[in-house]
Amino acid sequence: MEPHEPDLAAVPVTAVLAALADDVRLQIVRALAEGGERACGTFEFGVSKATRSHHLKVLREAGLTRTRAAGTSRYVRLRRDELDHLYPGLLDAVLTQPNRS
Amino acid sequence: MEPHEPDLAAVPVTAVLAALADDVRLQIVRALAEGGERACGTFEFGVSKATRSHHLKVLREAGLTRTRAAGTSRYVRLRRDELDHLYPGLLDAVLTQPNRS
DNA sequence: ACCGTTGTTCGACAATCGTCGAACATCCCC
DNA sequence: GGGGATGTTCGACGATTGTCGAACAACGGT
Numbered sequence: 001m002e003p004h005e006p007d008l009a010a011v012p013v014t015a016v017l018a019a020l021a022d023d024v025r026l027q028i029v030r031a032l033a034e035g036g037e038r039a040c041g042t043f044e045f046g047v048s049k050a051t052r053s054h055h056l057k058v059l060r061e062a063g064l065t066r067t068r069a070a071g072t073s074r075y076v077r078l079r080r081d082e083l084d085h086l087y088p089g090l091l092d093a094v095l096t097q098p099n100r101s
Numbered sequence: 102m103e104p105h106e107p108d109l110a111a112v113p114v115t116a117v118l119a120a121l122a123d124d125v126r127l128q129i130v131r132a133l134a135e136g137g138e139r140a141c142g143t144f145e146f147g148v149s150k151a152t153r154s155h156h157l158k159v160l161r162e163a164g165l166t167r168t169r170a171a172g173t174s175r176y177v178r179l180r181r182d183e184l185d186h187l188y189p190g191l192l193d194a195v196l197t198q199p200n201r202s
Numbered sequence: 203a204c205c206g207t208t209g210t211t212c213g214a215c216a217a218t219c220g221t222c223g224a225a226c227a228t229c230c231c232c
Numbered sequence: 233g234g235g236g237a238t239g240t241t242c243g244a245c246g247a248t249t250g251t252c253g254a255a256c257a258a259c260g261g262t
Contacts, residue, residue, distance in 0.1 A: 013195060017122035021115050022250080041208060051251055053210055072208045072259045089190015097114045097188070123220080142238060152221055154240055159219095173229045173238045204262090211256075218249070226241075232234095 008063035008082045016087070019062035020094060025055045029064065032078040033095050039073045109164035109183045117188070120163035121195060126156045130165065133179040134196050140174045 008016075020026060024045050032038060043052055056076060059065045064083065068075045083091050109117075121127060125146050133139060144153055157177060160166045165184065169176045184192050 012124075014122050014124055014127060017118050017195070021118035021122050023113075023115055024250085026115060039208085047250090048252055049209070050211085050253075054250075057210085069209095069258095074209065087194040090194040093188040093191040093194070094114060094118070125220085140238085148220090149222055150239070151223075151241085155220075158240085170228095170239095175239065206259105206261090208259085209257085212254085214253095215251085216249100217251100219247080221245085221247100223244095224242085226239100228238085228240100230235105230237085232236105 005060055005066055006063050008079065008086055011063040015062050016064065016090075019058050019064055022055070022058075024051070025059055026094070028055060028059065029078065029091075030095055032065065032076065033080070033091070037068075037075045037077040039075055041073065106161055106167055107164050109180065109187055112164040116163050117165065117191075120159050120165055123156070123159075125152070126160055127195070129156060129160065129177075130179065130192075131196055133166065133177065134181070134192070138169075138176045138178040140176055142174065 020029065024047055027045050028043055031043065040052065040056060041049075045052070047055075056065070056067070060067055060076075064079060065076050066079055068077075078091075080091065121130065125148055128146050129144055132144065141153065141157060142150075146153070148156075157166070157168070161168055161177075165180060166177050167180055169178075179192075181192065
């Protein structure tokens with residue numbers, strides 16, 4: 001089954017922004033921005049695995065991440081090149097920001 | 102009365118992104134990005150004035166706009182300098198995007 | 203063939219959000 | 233000062249969202 005990874009250019013800007021406008025998802029993106037690829041289970045942000053799965057789905061369907069299945073695990077990575085190309089400065093602007101909880 | 106315009110640095114990143122993650126508000130921001138200052142009433146986006154007022158409030162409280170009262174009107178403008186300073190590239194990235202409705 | 207690990211999907215629930223009309227508040231002008 | 237114009241605030245409403253536990257699915261090792 002294909003995990004529904006849309007063409008980034010076909011995703012409305014508001015959907016991309018909405019995907020980033022959540023604390024948990026932003027933490028995931030921050031983590032992905034430093035480590036090239038990570039298994040879903042390695043994200044520990046105090047939410048259940050159902051919620052984590054949901055957030056990863058939102059990110060994927062917003063065109064922000066790609067997912068590769070390997071055995072029982074699933075590896076997620078940022079689509080940084082495409083993002084930087086279509087929204088230059090967006091990721092940098094968001095990621096450079098200090099953690100202001 | 103001061104209309105609660107927070108220090109942009111004190112606003113969580115997610116709140117800024119959430120404020121931009123709406124079609125109507127994005128249209129308002131786009132309009133503000135070209136014309137320096139506009140009265141609230143000059144925004145015609147097919148929503149009631151109550152809704153428009155609500156969206157302008159969200160933008161203001163997210164630190165994206167400033168409002169100046171003059172007579173019975175209220176003039177709104179983008180806080181572009183502060184935004185570009187704190188989130189370099191964010192506005193440009195979002196505004197340059199074609200309208201993909 | 204089982205069992206444990208890893209993720210996804212399915213309701214369900216509370217909270218938030220976008221929207222509206224109606225009521226209210228200000229101001230300007232005649 | 234009465235009336236019209238411009239905005240804001242107040243419920244109310246339906247829709248969406250974040251969260252969870254439980255059930256399900258797929259894979260790997262022993």
